[in-house]
Amino acid sequence: MGLKGVQTERTISDIVSQAESGASRVDLGELGLLVGSGGVLSHAPRRVQAALMMVDAFLPEGITQLAVDSIFMAPQLGVLSSVHEAAATEVFERDCLIRLGAVVAPVGPGRAGQACVAIEIEPEAGGPSRHRAAFGELALLPLPESGTVRLKVSPERGFDVGAGRGRPIEARIHGGVVGLLIDTRGRRPFALPDDPAARIARLRAWNRALSVYPREV
Numbered sequence: 001m002g003l004k005g006v007q008t009e010r011t012i013s014d015i016v017s018q019a020e021s022g023a024s025r026v027d028l029g030e031l032g033l034l035v036g037s038g039g040v041l042s043h044a045p046r047r048v049q050a051a052l053m054m055v056d057a058f059l060p061e062g063i064t065q066l067a068v069d070s071i072f073m074a075p076q077l078g079v080l081s082s083v084h085e086a087a088a089t090e091v092f093e094r095d096c097l098i099r100l101g102a103v104v105a106p107v108g109p110g111r112a113g114q115a116c117v118a119i120e121i122e123p124e125a126g127g128p129s130r131h132r133a134a135f136g137e138l139a140l141l142p143l144p145e146s147g148t149v150r151l152k153v154s155p156e157r158g159f160d161v162g163a164g165r166g167r168p169i170e171a172r173i174h175g176g177v178v179g180l181l182i183d184t185r186g187r188r189p190f191a192l193p194d195d196p197a198a199r200i201a202r203l204r205a206w207n208r209a210l211s212v213y214p215r216e217v
Contacts, residue, residue, distance in 0.1 A: 121143070
């Protein structure tokens, strides 16, 4: 499940903690794979729409891979795994899981336009590609639909992607049908302008950056 820094085996207890109220809290910085299930996500007209819904709903931090359960079998396979874990895993990965890609979401305060993060993607074949993102942006970079890529993320000072503020991190991630989302909108949660016109303009700019609604003018 782990992605960050030196990879180690982790269990669900490592990313879930118990609050004083008794409610469970997930450490979003340790969540290596986020899988969405349900009709809204599985039947979204475009896979990028499902990816954005998941990112907006859960606000994952650092590097998180994204996937959807295409045939609503996750609950049943959870039961099957208690008696035949290998079979459940094989069906889940082969028939249920559609890998969307991943999201890189630096954590830290910033101002719009401030330098935030540099990304380097090195596929299994071909040379690396590089991209820089300023604070307050959404961007989408292509990934191969299958196989893995090496990802190097170098945040600016004041931003953290899992190794500490300003510290770069490397990970090997799966490709996917959407690609790599770069989300520098901030976290806990990200802020939208109070002015309605400015808020609508900001949301439309983010949607255009991901081609969420290709016919939008």
